[in-house]
Amino acid sequence: MKFNTKTIHGGQENIDPAYGAVMPPIYQTSTYSQSTPGGHKGYEYSRSANPTRTALEKSIASIENGNFGFAFGSGLAAIDAVLKLFKPGDEIITTKDLYGGSYRLFTGIFEDFGVKFHFIEMNQAENIKGYLNENTKLIWIETPTNPMMNIIDIKAVAKIAKANNLLLAVDNTFATPYLQQPLELGADIVMHSATKYLGGHSDVVMGSLVVNDKQLADRIYFIQKASGAICGPQDSFLVLRGIKTLHLRIQRHCENGAAIAKFLKTHPNVGKVYWPGFEDHPNHEIAKKQMKDFGGMISFTTKENTLESATKIVEKLKVFTLAESLGGVESLAGHPASMTHASIPKEEREKTGVVDSLIRLSVGIEEEEDLIQDLKQALG
Numbered sequence: 517m518k519f520n521t522k523t524i525h526g527g528q529e530n531i532d533p534a535y536g537a538v539m540p541p542i543y544q545t546s547t548y549s550q551s552t553p554g555g556h557k558g559y560e561y562s563r564s565a566n567p568t569r570t571a572l573e574k575s576i577a578s579i580e581n582g583n584f585g586f587a588f589g590s591g592l593a594a595i596d597a598v599l600k601l602f603k604p605g606d607e608i609i610t611t612k613d614l615y616g617g618s619y620r621l622f623t624g625i626f627e628d629f630g631v632k633f634h635f636i637e638m639n640q641a642e643n644i645k646g647y648l649n650e651n652t653k654l655i656w657i658e659t660p661t662n663p664m665m666n667i668i669d670i671k672a673v674a675k676i677a678k679a680n681n682l683l684l685a686v687d688n689t690f691a692t693p694y695l696q697q698p699l700e701l702g703a704d705i706v707m708h709s710a711t712k713y714l715g716g717h718s719d720v721v722m723g724s725l726v727v728n729d730k731q732l733a734d735r736i737y738f739i740q741k742a743s744g745a746i747c748g749p750q751d752s753f754l755v756l757r758g759i760k761t762l763h764l765r766i767q768r769h770c771e772n773g774a775a776i777a778k779f780l781k782t783h784p785n786v787g788k789v790y791w792p793g794f795e796d797h798p799n800h801e802i803a804k805k806q807m808k809d810f811g812g813m814i815s816f817t818t819k820e821n822t823l824e825s826a827t828k829i830v831e832k833l834k835v836f837t838l839a840e841s842l843g844g845v846e847s848l849a850g851h852p853a854s855m856t857h858a859s860i861p862k863e864e865r866e867k868t869g870v871v872d873s874l875i876r877l878s879v880g881i882e883e884e885e886d887l888i889q890d891l892k893q894a895l896g
């Protein structure tokens with residue numbers, strides 16, 4: 517199947533065997549009857565597996581061209597499961613331009629358990645080699661990164677990982693499988709905050725992992741079952757429904773994102789604009805090579821480069837909503853320094869470009885002209 521067909525049919529049983537339902541039913545149950553001890557139809561207890569969650573996990577695996585999918589109660593629960601693959605003394609290399617929640621989980625919890633993290637510049641994959649040692653077990657990357665929209669060469673990093681017998685995990689939340697498929701580029705694990713584009717309607721919190729290797733999948737399933745950070749059947753149904761329009765939504769997100777990025781770049785009250793579709797973006801050519809399009813996420817600074825100027829703009833927006841999160845059908849504006857990245861110390865976040873005047877936009881699927889007019893009136 518081609519991608520657009522996979523979003524609707526990939527990994528799915530077209531007709532529910534019970535009553536012929538076209539959509540997988542919501543199995544709102546915690547347990548399942550057994551004819552004899554251990555005699556069941558594949559389901560015993562919904563922490564271990566639930567038919568609605570299974571349908572979602574098969575769908576997510578399908579659109580990422582993976583063999584095994586796993587759904588969790590949040591994106592951070594999915595990342596937490598990956599980190600539980602490791603033990604004290606193990607080392608992980610990751611980008612210094614990282615989502616604040618990931619940074620908080622890495623430094624605030626797993627560092628206390630003896631896992632060591634290296635936060636490094638990854639615009640050039642070769643930089644990774646200087647941090648490799650016998651304790652290195654994982655490379656964790658985001659691309660595009662949150663919120664600076666840096667692009668990391670997945671294929672080049674995968675080559676380094678394979679040569680050193682390391683796992684490579686890619687946070688694919690910003691790009692989605694519609695634009696980028698990390699497993700095809702050599703990654704071992706793909707993570708999504710399914711809260712964002714996969715769900716697509718700002719009405720659910722969920723995370724997911726996709727892998728190809730059976731041994732790795734078995735270990736992740738054990739962690740999922742043992743730790744219990746699973747999502748419920750209602751949430752599974754909502755994300756499964758969201759995936760069915762993913763290709764249509766992302767196409768519009770990309771169209772609107774390109775128009776707004778170009779508008780912002782020429783506005784006199786805007787400083788820098790971060791969007792990988794610009795030819796002068798540091799890794800634009802890599803983005804062109806590994807992504808189908810450039811997405812609907814944009815960050816920019818104000819000309820005045822002050823907290824006050826950024827606050828004034830986001831408070832004046834009318835169509836864009838000032839809110840956490842991203843990837844919904846509605847356009848959102850965020851202030852990373854005080855919202856999504858507030859957990860990162862000011863000195864550290866400013867080294868990566870997350871200054872007080874930075875505004876992050878999640879461009880929705882509304883009418884392009886309305887979005888631009890809203891930014892015009894807010895920017896002045």
